[in-house]
Amino acid sequence: MEEWLYIQTEVYPALLKGFWVSLELILPSAICGLVIGILVGVLRVYGSRPVMAAANAYVALFRGIPLVVQLFIWYFGLPYIGIYLSPFTAAVLGFALCSGAYHSEYIRGALLSIKRGQMLAAQSLGFHKVQMIFSIILPQAIRLALPGCGNEIIYLIKYSSLAYMITCIELTGQGKILASNSFKYTEVFLMIGACYLVMTSVAALILGRLEDRLRLPGFEHHRI
Amino acid sequence: MMPAPILRIENISKRYGKKDVLQGASLEVNKGDLKILIGPSGAGKSTLLQCINFLVKPDEGRIWLDEQEVHYAHKRDLYAYRQKVGMIFQDFNLFDHLNALENVRIGMVKVKGMGKAEAGERAVMELERVGLGDHMQQYPAQLSGGQKQRVSIARALAMDPKVLLLDEPTSALDPELIGEVHAVIRDLGNNGMTMIMATHQIGFARSLASEIIFMEDGRILERGTPDKIFNHAENARTRGFCSKITELYGER
Ligand SMILES: Nc1ncnc2c1ncn2[C@@H]1O[C@H](COP(=O)(O)OP(=O)(O)O)[C@@H](O)[C@H]1O
Ligand SMILES: [Mg+2]
Numbered sequence: 001m002e003e004w005l006y007i008q009t010e011v012y013p014a015l016l017k018g019f020w021v022s023l024e025l026i027l028p029s030a031i032c033g034l035v036i037g038i039l040v041g042v043l044r045v046y047g048s049r050p051v052m053a054a055a056n057a058y059v060a061l062f063r064g065i066p067l068v069v070q071l072f073i074w075y076f077g078l079p080y081i082g083i084y085l086s087p088f089t090a091a092v093l094g095f096a097l098c099s100g101a102y103h104s105e106y107i108r109g110a111l112l113s114i115k116r117g118q119m120l121a122a123q124s125l126g127f128h129k130v131q132m133i134f135s136i137i138l139p140q141a142i143r144l145a146l147p148g149c150g151n152e153i154i155y156l157i158k159y160s161s162l163a164y165m166i167t168c169i170e171l172t173g174q175g176k177i178l179a180s181n182s183f184k185y186t187e188v189f190l191m192i193g194a195c196y197l198v199m200t201s202v203a204a205l206i207l208g209r210l211e212d213r214l215r216l217p218g219f220e221h222h223r224i
Numbered sequence: 225m226m227p228a229p230i231l232r233i234e235n236i237s238k239r240y241g242k243k244d245v246l247q248g249a250s251l252e253v254n255k256g257d258l259k260i261l262i263g264p265s266g267a268g269k270s271t272l273l274q275c276i277n278f279l280v281k282p283d284e285g286r287i288w289l290d291e292q293e294v295h296y297a298h299k300r301d302l303y304a305y306r307q308k309v310g311m312i313f314q315d316f317n318l319f320d321h322l323n324a325l326e327n328v329r330i331g332m333v334k335v336k337g338m339g340k341a342e343a344g345e346r347a348v349m350e351l352e353r354v355g356l357g358d359h360m361q362q363y364p365a366q367l368s369g370g371q372k373q374r375v376s377i378a379r380a381l382a383m384d385p386k387v388l389l390l391d392e393p394t395s396a397l398d399p400e401l402i403g404e405v406h407a408v409i410r411d412l413g414n415n416g417m418t419m420i421m422a423t424h425q426i427g428f429a430r431s432l433a434s435e436i437i438f439m440e441d442g443r444i445l446e447r448g449t450p451d452k453i454f455n456h457a458e459n460a461r462t463r464g465f466c467s468k469i470t471e472l473y474g475e476r
Contacts, residue, residue, distance in 0.1 A: 115317075117313060117315060117316075117317035118317060118319060118320070120274075120279050120311075120313065120317060121311075121313065121317035121318070121319065121376075121379075122319075123279055123306065124277055124279060124306060124309075124310070124311035124380075125306065125307070125331040125335055125379070125380075125383060126303045126304070126306040126307035126331070126335040126383070127303075127331075127334060127335055128299065128303055131334050131335070135330065135334050136319055136330075139321045140319075140320060140321045143321065216320075216321055216363055216365075217362075217363040217364075217365040217366050218320050218321075218363055218364060218365030218366075219320070219321065
């Protein structure tokens with residue numbers, strides 16, 4: 001009985017609050033990350049040499065440094081050059097940039113797999129490069145990259161839990177506070193794990209629906 | 225006085241590494257001509273056609289359309305020129321994510337800036353012209369090779385080209401599908417479309433070509449009427465190739 005009361009009055013409100021903060025972190029990070037990933041992916045394949053090099057350097061940097069370290073740099077490092085970000089902004093910035101680096105890798109692979117004939121045909125109609133990329137190549141590449149990008153979004157949901165490290169108290173942060181006050185680590189973190197499982201499952205469902213909606217004859221993923 | 229040629233190609237050369245793929249090819253095409261390029265595989269037919277609309281940048285040579293020289297280094301000129309020179313590829317190259325109607329429409333909308341409705345009407349017209357009025361909603365993956373090639377012809381025609389380049393348009397097709405594509409091309413010829421076409425279908429070439437051009441090793445070795453090339457060729461290589469290809473592809 002006492003357990004139940006504790007859950008109702010302490011755990012539930014705290015986790016709900018944390019859950020909303022998590023969602024507020026994840027949604028803009030996922031969207032910005034995807035947009036960054038598409039742009040960077042395009043630049044890595046079709047950019048001029050210096051642009052390509054810069055885009056590659058971005059990916060090397062943001063894939064190569066642990067995300068926690070990146071978050072620390074945005075939150076604790078930027079003030080040294082006079083830029084103060086809120087914990088929330090620093091977290092979204094860190095997530096979006098990191099996620100974008102990974103997305104760009106999937107997009108790049110998909111762009112490279114589009115047959116050269118598609119470009120020849122577009123050029124022969126008088127398309128210029130940007131038009132060709134955005135109306136012929138990308139719509140095909142995104143369909144091919146979707147499973148990979150979806151996977152990255154699922155990852156993002158989970159690594160959003162790092163935000164509490166820079167004092168943005170989301171789901172995991174709330175859990176940590178609850179658990180250290182009550183010493184009910186197992187119970188609290190089981191509940192938190194279940195919350196993440198719900199989020200990732202819903203995301204997987206939405207991504208699956210999206211794949212179905214974008215599916216066209218000739219772009220199916222064949223199952224044996 | 226002879227009318228000025230609609231397309232003039234002078235001394236086009238292209239090399240890849242050490243290999244001279246095109247060595248000074250020149251060509252004059254008058255309105256309504258159907259020039260047929262023949263020659264063994266590797267002769268440079270595809271490269272010549274791709275040089276004509278600068279999908280491959282020639283190392284040397286000049287091109288005039290309607291007596292206007294094409295300055296292909298100027299992007300704006302290049303894009304404008306390409307709209308006027310349609311290209312049909314051996315493997316169709318339809319846009320895989322668009323259905324037949326959208327394939328034909330997209331060039332008009334994105335390149336010419338036409339409204340979707342107007343472009344859609346024109347696309348319907350062009351698809352009906354190539355006999356695909358019933359297949360407008362189908363995606364490339366759902367069309368046969370012959371149908372795909374006809375969509376690609378409709379897509380090129382929708383841009384109102386002055387010249388159409390066709391690179392072995394029936395080589396990737398099953399024999400029973402060749403006829404439907406040839407019928408469309410024949411129709412275009414009868415309606416005065418100017419075309420340059422590489423093909424091995426000599427029956428078709430013989431009955432419709434205004435001139436046959438024999439290429440080998442990046443050079444134009446001989447040119448003339450179908451009768452001259454197939455029956456009275458001066459060059460021994462031309463004769464050899466013609467007899468071989470007649471054997472292979474027969475009289476159609
Ligand atoms: N991108 C390229 N790089 C190197 N060699 C090429 C390239 N494209 C064509 N070639 C070579 O140029 C020659 C002519 O090719 P092509 O124009 O395709 O001939 P055809 O169409 O008459 O069969 C061939 O020997 C081919 O190997
Ligand atoms: Mg060829």
